[in-house]
Amino acid sequence: MLKKTVAATALLLSLGVAEAATNPLFAPFYTADPAVLVDGGRAYLFTGRDEALPDGKDYVMHEWRVFSTCDMVNWKDEGVPVKAKDFAWANGRAWASDIVKRHGKYWFYxxxxxxxxxxxxxxxxxSDSPTGPFTDARGSPLVTNDMTKQTDIAWDDIDPAVFVDDDGQAWLYWGNTVLKYAKLKASMTELDGPIQVLPVANFVEAPYLHKRKGTYYLSYSQHWPEETAYMTGPSPTGPWTPQGVIMERNLKTKTIHQAFFEFNGRSYVAYHNAELPGGGEHRRSVAIEEFSYRADGTIPFIHQSKAGPKANPSAGCKH
Incomplete structure (x- = not known):
């Protein structure tokens, strides 16, 4: 039965639509590091693609994929909007990303x-479209490893998260071991001032900033294996109040990477585990949970589920 289910899902994806989505999403692809953009009544979910063999010992990731939905149940495979080698100055390695819309264009970090x-x-x-194609906006990197000297590791400048505040100021957060952030200029292609460091106990990676009802939520992965925690504050720079753990660590992969978003009046978090058949440390799978904020605005502990979110269609939703 399991083989039939996976095969049926694969056929639907090949046709561009996956019916009756359940967690994890997007079989037969292995996907990781979700980023979400809501635009025009659709949610666009960007993922890296894990291509490691079953016995692989490292991440093999060459491209980002994008899937879209207008009801949180039926997903359309929009293909590959950008590859790592589209950055001519890069060796490759399509690791975590984020996206935002500004000035009528879509900016992919x-x-x-x-x-x-x-x-x-x-x-x-x-890009002029959330589904691409995307082109290198600078022709050079925005941040390189030699610009940050807080650690001597080669992977401390990863996991960018972009946020545009209500006043139009754009911010970029990123890092491994050390959480870093900086303002972005209106061009979205230049840092506007120095790189700042935010001391966060037990921080590992995957910073993500979102805002709700005047409160800023800075979530991230902590400890190893990772679990998702968050802080709240009155501005993009804090001061920050730790709020605790909101998602447990995974069983089959040490990483977990979150992105919060609102869609049609409901709240969601995307993340990854490794629960598809054949999944593992380097063969991960994106999933989504719906949740409700508490009356005081805090986020409850969110349990991973196999069911996934219920239908929540936009007006005039067409798959």
Missing amino acids: ATVEHATVPGFAVGVAV
Whole structure:
């Protein structure tokens, strides 16, 4: 029965639509590091693609994929909007990304390995459509490993998260071991001022900033294996109040990478585990949970489920 279910899902994806979505999503692909953009009555979910063999010992990731939905149940495979090698200065490695819409364009911030500067770097690509194609907006990286000296590891400049505040100021957060952030200029392709460091106990990676009813929520992965925790504050720079753990660590992979979003009046978090058949440390799978904020605005502990979110269609939703 399991083989039949996976095969049926694969056929539907090949046709561009997956019916009756359940967690994890997007079989037969292995996907990781979700980023979500809500635009025009659709949610666009960007993922890296894990291509490691079953016995693989490292991440094999060459491209980002995008899937879209207008009801949180039926997903359309929109294909590959950008690949790591679309950044001509990169060796490859399509690690975690994030996306935002501004000035009528779509800005995609991505982790890749630099070809000449040792270590990982952050690039930015741009498109007129959320489904791409995206092109390198700078022709050079926005952040390189030699710009940050807080650690001597090659992967401390990963997991970019972009946020545009109500006043129009854009911010970029990123890091491994050390959480870093900076303002972005209106061009979205330049840092506006120095790189700042935010001391966070037990921080590992995956910073993500979102805002709700005047409160800023800074979530991230902590400890190893990772669990999801968050803090709240009155501004993009804090001061921050720790609020605790909101999602447990995974059983089959040490990583877990979250993205919060609102869609049609409901609240969701995307993340990854490794629960598809054949999944593992380097063969992960994106999933989504619906949740409700408490009356005081805090986020409850969110349990991973196999059911996934219920239908929540936009007006005039067409798959």
